[in-house]
Amino acid sequence: MRALRTLVEIDRIGSFAAAAERLGMTLSTLSVQMKTLEDELQFALFDRRHRPPQMTPAARQVAVHARTILAEVDAVRGLGDEPGALKGVLRVGFVGTASVRLLPDFLSAAALRQPAARFEVESGLSTDLLRRVARGELDAAVVTESPDMPLGVRIHRLRREAFALACPQDAPQRDLVRCCAELAFIRFLPSTGIGLIVDNYLRHHAGPVRETVTLDSVEAVMGCVNRGLGFAVLPEPDARRYASAAHVAALDAPPLERYLSIAVQEDGPGAVHAEALRDLFEAVAA
Template sequence: MDTRFLETFLAVADCGSIAEAARRLNLTPAALAQRLRVLEQDLGHTLVERAGRTVQPTAAGRAVMAHARGVVESVRDLRAIASDGVPGGLLRLGATATALTGLLPAVIERLARAHPDIDYFVQPGSSADHYHRVVDGTLDAALIVRPQFEIPKATDWLTLRVERLVLIVPEDAPDLPPDALLATYRFIRYDRAQWGGHIVDRYLRDHAIAVDEWLELDALDAIAALVNRGLGAAIVPDWAPPWPEGLRLRKIALPDGGARETGVIWQRWGPRHAAIDAFVAACRAAHPVPG
């Protein structure tokens, strides 16, 4: 059985559309449909069926899905093992929203030039979610905020950025000290459920700063856009550019404001260790930490 046909079936099941799956796999819809037919003939069962405007797995298809991903991953692991230390195969990565735009592109650019045989799957999400996915082996590595606890010995960490906390206010805000500005504007809080939000919350508590809290959310770009419209002030980490275009803000460094560390966590061992090591080396080269 050609595992590419299993990958085709999984893409159709994930997309709910033959046309969308074909675009994702860079195939024509006719070629993709032919792969499905061959797989169904090989297994002796129909795997997908029409449901209105979408395509969904049949009962047999759902049963195959339960094992197909593991089979595909195992074959990819065998290819990586057979490469004899040459970085290649599928690298499964996670990244936070700011890391996706501010850190990952330069790393992938460098890595793609040096190791063209590496393929990529990149999953967006929160630092906490990605941390657990790396620890349980679902992801090979992730760009996240450093956890405030010791990481397991099966993983390792490299800091790529130290992002100081800054107070952001509208550009036309009065020239006042940070505590006076926080008393002037409603406070837009970085979500306390996020690891970066923990650091902001600790700063407020450690400095006994009372704020007129108005809104709490986990999207830093959205927080900056709200401040830009004069709707409040916020304390955020000075994350890697790009920031949203057209913002008219003032960034004010906070005394003893603390910082969040953003970096890469990865699995130390595994069949894709050569590709993971190459990814970490590209992270280090693309984003050297001063000092």
């Protein structure tokens, strides 16, 4: 089991040295462990002609199966736990817009409610986090739900958030159609959950935009709006958080909303603990 966990960590991180540091072992110990695993399986897991050694295609397939095996082992070990108890290390991702508002409270609630669990937290874009959940690299992730969800991922909705129109304070036009016609659209990445939702809404309810500037940070988007460079459509809590010299108003003709949801791999460790994780997230998101 230890060797399989090590192989999964090498696959996740992509480096012998980084995996050894992460697992608290020396590089030589990790190398011996992998050589012993190769001897037991009777085929090569690494191409040692490269420095550092590179995982073979067979090794990546072993890592896929290892994640399922380890999830089952963890489930068996958890049979004697109290219902809803979490323990060990769980890797959780947060979409950037949610991490700013939810992550501190999540870690505080986790320390109180699940003291036997340790959470390794990462932030990123919804699309990237969902791919990592599907591959088993993350046990769970809080993401913006979108119609384009990868296979093998289960979604549990946590909260609903309205979108808002943000435009310069001195702009005489404060309705969406006029903003599209007269101001530049400061757009959050269209490949993200937020970007897909907003682009679809504008296409159906506002018509073409005059010009578009695409940025990869909600804070940067609002920074441009605050400087009078254009308008944006963002989740209302984020728009208001970063608005210093911008007018922010909810979209109401028709309203636009997103779901923040927790994603887990259907057959991964997160699925085993999905109810406990959802309860923990809901305590924060309420």
